[in-house]
Amino acid sequence: MIKKLNPLQRPYKISRQLDTEAPSPQTLPSGKFDAVVVGAGPAGSTAAYFMARQGMKVLLVERGCFPGAKVCGGVSIIAEHTHKLFPNFWDEVEWERMVTDQAFWWMTEDSVLSTRFQSKRLAAAPYNRFAIKRIHLYQWLAKKAVTAGVILVNSHHAAELLFEGKQATGIKIAEPHNTSYLADIIVLADGANSLLAEKANLIQRVSPLTMSLYVKETIALPAKTIEERFHLAPNEGTIIGLYGYPTAGMNGTGSIHTFKNSLSLNVGMSVSDFSRSGIRPYELLERLKEHPHLKPLLADGKLLEYGSALIPEGGYHCIPEIVHPGVMIIGDAAGLVNGVHGVNLAMWSGFFSAKAAYAAKIARDFSAKKLSLYRTLLNESFVIQDMKANAGIAKLQIDIPYLFDLYTRMANEAAFQVAKVYTMPKIAKRKFIFQKLISMQPLGKLLKDSWRVLKVVK
Amino acid sequence: MSTLQEKINSLYFKPDDSWQHVIIRDQKLCKDCSANPCLTICPAGVFGWNYAVTAPIGIAYKQCIECGACRLACPCKNIDFFYPKSSYGVIYTEEQPTS
Numbered sequence: 020m021i022k023k024l025n026p027l028q029r030p031y032k033i034s035r036q037l038d039t040e041a042p043s044p045q046t047l048p049s050g051k052f053d054a055v056v057v058g059a060g061p062a063g064s065t066a067a068y069f070m071a072r073q074g075m076k077v078l079l080v081e082r083g084c085f086p087g088a089k090v091c092g093g094v095s096i097i098a099e100h101t102h103k104l105f106p107n108f109w110d111e112v113e114w115e116r117m118v119t120d121q122a123f124w125w126m127t128e129d130s131v132l133s134t135r136f137q138s139k140r141l142a143a144a145p146y147n148r149f150a151i152k153r154i155h156l157y158q159w160l161a162k163k164a165v166t167a168g169v170i171l172v173n174s175h176h177a178a179e180l181l182f183e184g185k186q187a188t189g190i191k192i193a194e195p196h197n198t199s200y201l202a203d204i205i206v207l208a209d210g211a212n213s214l215l216a217e218k219a220n221l222i223q224r225v226s227p228l229t230m231s232l233y234v235k236e237t238i239a240l241p242a243k244t245i246e247e248r249f250h251l252a253p254n255e256g257t258i259i260g261l262y263g264y265p266t267a268g269m270n271g272t273g274s275i276h277t278f279k280n281s282l283s284l285n286v287g288m289s290v291s292d293f294s295r296s297g298i299r300p301y302e303l304l305e306r307l308k309e310h311p312h313l314k315p316l317l318a319d320g321k322l323l324e325y326g327s328a329l330i331p332e333g334g335y336h337c338i339p340e341i342v343h344p345g346v347m348i349i350g351d352a353a354g355l356v357n358g359v360h361g362v363n364l365a366m367w368s369g370f371f372s373a374k375a376a377y378a379a380k381i382a383r384d385f386s387a388k389k390l391s392l393y394r395t396l397l398n399e400s401f402v403i404q405d406m407k408a409n410a411g412i413a414k415l416q417i418d419i420p421y422l423f424d425l426y427t428r429m430a431n432e433a434a435f436q437v438a439k440v441y442t443m444p445k446i447a448k449r450k451f452i453f454q455k456l457i458s459m460q461p462l463g464k465l466l467k468d469s470w471r472v473l474k475v476v477k
Numbered sequence: 478m479s480t481l482q483e484k485i486n487s488l489y490f491k492p493d494d495s496w497q498h499v500i501i502r503d504q505k506l507c508k509d510c511s512a513n514p515c516l517t518i519c520p521a522g523v524f525g526w527n528y529a530v531t532a533p534i535g536i537a538y539k540q541c542i543e544c545g546a547c548r549l550a551c552p553c554k555n556i557d558f559f560y561p562k563s564s565y566g567v568i569y570t571e572e573q574p575t576s
Contacts, residue, residue: 154571176563211545212545230546236479236484294517300518300519305478322483325542326569327542329546
């Protein structure tokens with residue numbers, strides 16, 4: 020297997036001129052920065068942008084050879100959230116489709132029970148959601164930051180944080196640069212699984228129980244085909260949440276996002292479920308693609324890109340200590356993901372950290388106490404309040420391992436029996452369906468689980 | 478339908494020949510590991526073993542897509558995962574396939 024895979028070195032080529040704007044390290048201004056932001060993703064670029072707008076001297080460090088080089092596929096961004104941070108962003112950024120259609124599929128091997136909402140009201144200004152490629156979003160945000168005065172350096176891998184006592188004073192860049200940059204404030208936006216923060220003992224190693232692994236594929240299809248297959252108007256898109264069958268009995272989710280000339284399909288569950296079950300992530304994805312109701316939607320699609328990502332799904336209780344002397348942790352690195360919301364929480368956390376950074380700069384006080392304004396702003400915003408409201412979901416999924424699988428099966432069984440016409444009288448059929456369902460899960464357990472779900476989902 | 482090889486082939490890599498960013502600290506520990514989740518969890522099939530007692534677990538790090546799941550999955554905390562240095566590693570470009 021390894022022998023077969025080893026010779027796959029493909030010629031390295033980047034056809035687009037994507038990283039021309041970044042200054043070479045020789046032209047970097049020397050001296051201390053007001054802030055160094057690690058990671059030019061949605062959180063980091065937003066933080067850098069708002070800090071620079073306040074006149075701060077900011078360095079944005081990105082390990083990829085351009086922002087967005089390390090991520091696959093796309094997301095849907097919430098218009099209202101993004102509009103508040105970047106007014107009329109839809110005129111600036113290259114978006115793919117306006118989301119006017121949201122669906123949930125509860126799947127078994129051979130059936131789909133779905134709910135779907137479509138509305139033209141979602142296509143009217145001020146809009147609701149936009150499907151957007153991650154690479155476009157990341158590059159747009161980084162470009163905005165650079166225009167605001169941020170110095171962006173690509174291909175720089177921050178190896179570790181520098182400290183003076185407990186106060187963070189800068190970052191060290193790995194070889195071949197081998198330089199270090201000093202700053203009053205370090206903002207860590209290095210994504211889920213923040214190795215920098217862990218190495219500096221600022222956060223604990225994340226648990227495989229609450230960290231999810233997602234694999235995804237971007238599949239190219241002509242725009243017209245996508246619109247026909249998903250019943251969409253031009254420029255309008257759909258998001259389909261997939262439950263049950265996609266994760267082969269474990270708790271987890273899948274989803275389909277439509278873009279202009281492609282769609283992205285992803286599926287994932289917790290790292291511990293993957294390792295315990297021994298399911299290979301790419302086989303799980305292939306299995307999903309073979310589903311009889313999904314296969315025709317993907318037919319003739321061409322694989323554009325394949326990717327994987329870790330998503331912190333521990334929720335409120337897994338948010339680590341995110342403010343330290345001279346350090347703020349934002350975005351995925353801080354575990355700020357709430358269900359399907361991640362990118363917008365990341366951008367808001369970047370915004371709040373920029374506010375706290377500016378307040379600290381004015382006061383020339385970079386202690387954890389001063390920077391905790393960031394945490395306060397987060398707490399008062401929808402970010403933490405929504406995460407608090409959903410705080411029990413992660414534990415619920417761990418405590419009831421059959422939650423998604425069994426209840427999806429039961430719902431599909433009930434739907435099948437309702438759809439199926441028998442010769443028996445209706446009263447007898449209702450009894451029959453009831454018996455069928457409680458043969459899958461005893462009534463007592465069913466009620467107990469329902470109560471637990473009701474208590475958690477607010 | 479696409480095989481793992483086709484999935485990997487859909488991506489650009491800039492491999493670092495002088496530094497391996499995923500390593501197993503102590504191969505001896507893997508001999509006693511009954512689960513070996515690294516062999517299955519990696520979305521890029523980086524870890525491989527021919528199941529011979531004497532053979533070590535091979536790491537095809539040049540096709541790593543940098544999710545970091547292996548480090549979290551290892552029950553012995555025996556995998557050191559770093560991100561590739563400088564501009565090395567996987568590169569996503571969203572380019573249409575040439576055909």
